[in-house]
Amino acid sequence: xxxxxxxxxxGGRTARIRxxxxxxxLAELGEHGFDGLTMEAVAARAGVHRATVYRRWGDVGGLLAxxxxxxxxxxxxxxxxxxxxxxxxxxxxEIYDALVAEPSxxxxxxxxxxxxxxxxxxxxxxxxxxxxxxxxxxxxxxxRGELPPHTDARRLLIAATAPLYHRLVLxxxxxxxxxxxxxxxxxxxxxxxxxxxxxxx
Amino acid sequence: xxxxxxxxxxGGRTARIRxxxxxxxLAELGEHGFDGLTMEAVAARAGVHRATVYRRWGDVGGLLAxxxxxxxxxxxxxxxxxxxxxxxxxxxxEIYDALVAEPSxxxxxxxxxxxxxxxxxxxxxxxxxxxxxxxxxxxxxxxRGELPPHTDARRLLIAATAPLYHRLVLxxxxxxxxxxxxxxxxxxxxxxxxxxxxxxx
Numbered sequence: 001x002x003x004x005x006x007x008x009x010x011g012g013r014t015a016r017i018r019x020x021x022x023x024x025x026l027a028e029l030g031e032h033g034f035d036g037l038t039m040e041a042v043a044a045r046a047g048v049h050r051a052t053v054y055r056r057w058g059d060v061g062g063l064l065a066x067x068x069x070x071x072x073x074x075x076x077x078x079x080x081x082x083x084x085x086x087x088x089x090x091x092x093x094e095i096y097d098a099l100v101a102e103p104s105x106x107x108x109x110x111x112x113x114x115x116x117x118x119x120x121x122x123x124x125x126x127x128x129x130x131x132x133x134x135x136x137x138x139x140x141x142x143x144r145g146e147l148p149p150h151t152d153a154r155r156l157l158i159a160a161t162a163p164l165y166h167r168l169v170l171x172x173x174x175x176x177x178x179x180x181x182x183x184x185x186x187x188x189x190x191x192x193x194x195x196x197x198x199x200x201x
Numbered sequence: 202x203x204x205x206x207x208x209x210x211x212g213g214r215t216a217r218i219r220x221x222x223x224x225x226x227l228a229e230l231g232e233h234g235f236d237g238l239t240m241e242a243v244a245a246r247a248g249v250h251r252a253t254v255y256r257r258w259g260d261v262g263g264l265l266a267x268x269x270x271x272x273x274x275x276x277x278x279x280x281x282x283x284x285x286x287x288x289x290x291x292x293x294x295e296i297y298d299a300l301v302a303e304p305s306x307x308x309x310x311x312x313x314x315x316x317x318x319x320x321x322x323x324x325x326x327x328x329x330x331x332x333x334x335x336x337x338x339x340x341x342x343x344x345r346g347e348l349p350p351h352t353d354a355r356r357l358l359i360a361a362t363a364p365l366y367h368r369l370v371l372x373x374x375x376x377x378x379x380x381x382x383x384x385x386x387x388x389x390x391x392x393x394x395x396x397x398x399x400x401x402x
Contacts, residue, residue: 110371114315124373155364159387162367163359170311170366171359172325186360189394195387 020046021053022070025063030103034112039063061116068109068122078134084141085188088160091134092180095161099168100175110169131157147191150198159196160187221247222254223271226264231304235313240264262317269310269323279335285342286389289361292335293381296362300369301376311370332358348392351399360397361388 024046028037037060043050057063079090098106113123131154138153163183167173190196225247229238238261244251258264280291299307314324332355339354348357364384368374391397 111315114312120373127372155383155387158364158367158372159360159384162363163356165371166359166363166366169371171328172321182356183360186356186391186396189396190387190391193390193394195390 017046017048017052018056018066018070021048021057021063022067025067026105029064029067029108029112030105033103033108034060034115037063037112061118064109064112064116064119065122068119068126072126072129076130076133078137080140083144084137084146084191085184087137087140088184088187089181091137092161092164092184095164096168096175096180099164107169148194148197151191152196152198156187156191156196159190160184218247218249218253219257219267219271222249222258222264223268226268227306230265230268230309230313231306234304234309235261235316238264238313262319265310265313265317265320266323269320269327273327273330277331277334279338281341284345285338285347285392286385288338288341289385289388290382292338293362293365293385296365297369297376297381300365308370349395349398352392353397353399357388357392357397360391361385 021042024042025037028041028045032041039053039057039060040050042063043053046053053063057066079087079094081087081090098104109119109123113120134157135153138147138151138156141147142149142151160183163186164179167179168175222243225243226238229242229246233242240254240258240261241251243264244254247254254264258267280288280295282288282291299305302308310320310324314321335358336354339348339352339357342348343350343352361384364387365380368380369376
């Protein structure tokens with residue numbers, strides 16, 4: 001869901017430098033994690049003057065925050081498969097793939113958010129934006145008659161996705177390919193039983 | 202659930218020093234977080250020679266790992282309220298209270314596990330132990346006839362607790378007192394619908 005892909009945006013020299021620098025941050029983070037991430041290595045990898053990187057991003061927290069801002073500046077939309085279970089399973093598969101990738105830039109960014117207040121705020125905003133974009137999954141299910149009109153979309157989406165983050169980011173259990181589908185199905189069964197009905201169960 | 206309380210164990214000088222040092226780690230962590238945690242401050246607060254702290258725990262990661270080992274060395278048992286929903290809601294309330302406490306030592310230890318490989322391993326072992334102890338909540342529900350005999354206890358427990366960790370530790374949404382009960386009820390509704398049945402839904 002948080003999918004920091006390399007930026008491909010039109011623009012002049014400033015935009016090009018930003019792209020080079022943020023691509024370098026992702027590459028360094030993927031290879032060395034937060035501990036190996038330095039302004040010097042990013043500047044060298046990007047082929048940009050160190051002074052420019054310091055002036056524009058300040059420190060490593062500033063670089064990470066800008067990576068997360070850039071990651072949210074895309075046209076990502078949640079999967080549209082025609083059913084609630086299909087949409088949630090496909091969404092969970094995206095999250096799962098991003099978290100178990102080796103190296104996982106997404107996992108590295110989450111870990112980095114525990115190291116930098118600036119990155120933490122940017123990560124939080126990216127998640128808020130992603131969950132907001134996902135609410136259409138619930139409204140489509142309501143339109144199809146799969147869910148009652150007064151369904152708390154955010155609670156349903158959190159229930160569907162939380163087990164993946166909890167297991168893979170916090171508990172560090174080994175990747176289990178059943179996880180995305182299981183978590184999606186659990187949320188749908190709970191939803192069908194009225195777990196996310198607004199105004200009582 | 203991970204509840205690192207001050208150690209109260211009988212023992213000689215070695216045990217007493219360990220208790221003083223780990224209490225000091227918890228106090229420093231609660232006050233200053235990982236960034237303010239130093240071997241020097243812990244030694245000073247504990248009233249123990251710095252050399253002793255370095256020799257026995259090596260570094261801050263070693264201190265945190267030992268705090269987590271000590272936290273698991275207790276007789277904690279999950280709540281036994283007489284119903285599955287009651288047990289899960291009470292368990293979630295314990296987790297919620299620990300995570301929203303100010304300062305939250307539990308949240309600080311989780312954050313620290315992203316900084317130290319040693320602390321990460323110890324945190325993972327503590328969680329594994331806590332979830333294992335919680336499985337009795339599910340077996341009691343099976344005995345009462347609330348759940349089918351072949352229920353995946355771990356998946357049910359993760360579903361019930363994951364939304365708390367996801368919201369409070371990763372998403373950093375504001376504390377919501379409905380969260381423990383809502384997440385417990387969602388898991389019970391999903392369980393009643395067969396979401397955690399082993400061998401298919």
